[in-house]
Amino acid sequence: MEDSGSSSPPAPPPSFRNRYWILRHGRSVPNERGIIVSSLENGTKPEFGLAPQGVEQARLAGESLRKELEELGVPLDSVQIRYSPFSRTMETAREVARMLGVPFDSPSCIPAVELRERYFGPSHELLSHEKYAEVWAVDEVDPLMAPDGGESVADVATRFSQFLSAAEMELHGSAILIVSHGDPLQIFQAVLKETKENPSSLDEVSDLKKRGMITLSVLSQHRQFALLTGELRRLVPMASTRLDRRLHGSQTGGGDKQQQCIERLDRNNYTGQTDRSTLVRSISINNRLFFLFVTGNEGNNDNRGEKTTMATRRQNQQHCRLWIRSVL
Structure with missing residues (x-):
């Protein structure tokens, strides 16, 4: 060129x-x-x-x-x-x-x-x-x-x-x-x-x-x-190391629990809130790539019709929303 x-x-x-x-x-x-x-x-x-x-x-x-x-x-x-x-x-x-x-x-x-x-x-x-x-x-x-x-x-x-x-x-x-x-x-x-x-x-x-x-x-x-x-x-830029460690299992019970959680989440589809969300890591499960986003907003789901999976979990005594999008 x-x-x-x-x-x-x-x-x-x-x-x-x-x-x-x-x-x-x-x-x-x-x-x-x-x-x-x-x-x-x-x-x-x-x-x-x-x-x-x-x-x-x-x-x-x-x-x-x-x-x-x-x-x-x-x-x-x-x-x-x-x-x-x-x-x-x-x-x-x-x-x-x-x-x-x-x-x-x-x-x-x-x-x-x-x-x-x-x-x-x-x-x-x-x-x-x-x-x-x-x-x-x-x-x-x-x-x-x-x-x-x-x-x-x-x-x-x-x-x-x-x-x-x-x-x-x-x-x-x-x-x-x-x-x-x-x-x-x-x-x-x-x-x-x-x-x-x-x-x-x-x-x-x-x-x-x-x-x-x-x-x-x-x-x-x-x-x-x-x-x-x-x-x-x-x-x-790379994701936040502190939050990345959290999602890798240091405060969530380890990789096995994390994988079980994600597999459980993947069986359900929701329309999720995406405002003020941050992409913090990606995970490969069964040859599929998942991008994980986290946001502190607990409500106000929008109506964009995007198919995502998400869950609410407690971290550091605060609720945050973890939602996962399959890429592959």
Whole structure:
């Protein structure tokens, strides 16, 4: 994807159980040649890796991330790097890992095919990057429409949402760096913006083409979240540690009781109050991801018709409402 102007990042979404940063790969050979390299077959070829300037951009991004982690008091051993298998993203991730002192051949650095470049189809592959404008014009009209043989905005949003759900199930308390590409990271930020404004949307986007329930106007404007090559952004803050410990069982009777409670809650559906609620953690049960929200408001259920499960429990001699939304 061609270089594009920087834009202010979206408002942070509700707190997840991990911290997230995104990094667009450094300037690449395709960037310098002005061609589109979006297929997995071509993108993994060594000749389409980073240009010298891109290596330096990756190094600087690694330095910036290390400094930010130190300022936040985040230990480097909590860093997890997930990257697109394309040559330009793999080389970027390797350079960042080197700057952080994270072994690139360790379980902390893993390629994720869900983070690959958006495939623009055979009619665009290896042609001038000026053809991006044709795709983006269609995106603004209909983010469900894909270039011939390629991926739509919705396709990319779906796989990135699935990646996020899987990361939330697999990891807890990690600083996760996502190294990917221009269009996918723009779309990912659009998904998170929608999640911020409508917490029910993440489960909807995970099956977007089938359900079509997310606000498509947000996805159609993904270009507002454009990144420069080598640009690093922090996206998602982690949940409150104190409350997270509470929900992990330190004051609720342990994980087994918690799982029994959630399984019991999942058998009932209610329309729940969502105002002043906070996303505090996610749980995987029977291969399903649940996001847990808590609010101190005991009444005034709204009429939005959102299907949730919830219960009232006593914590610290105060009533609070715990409601759970299934994502997968």
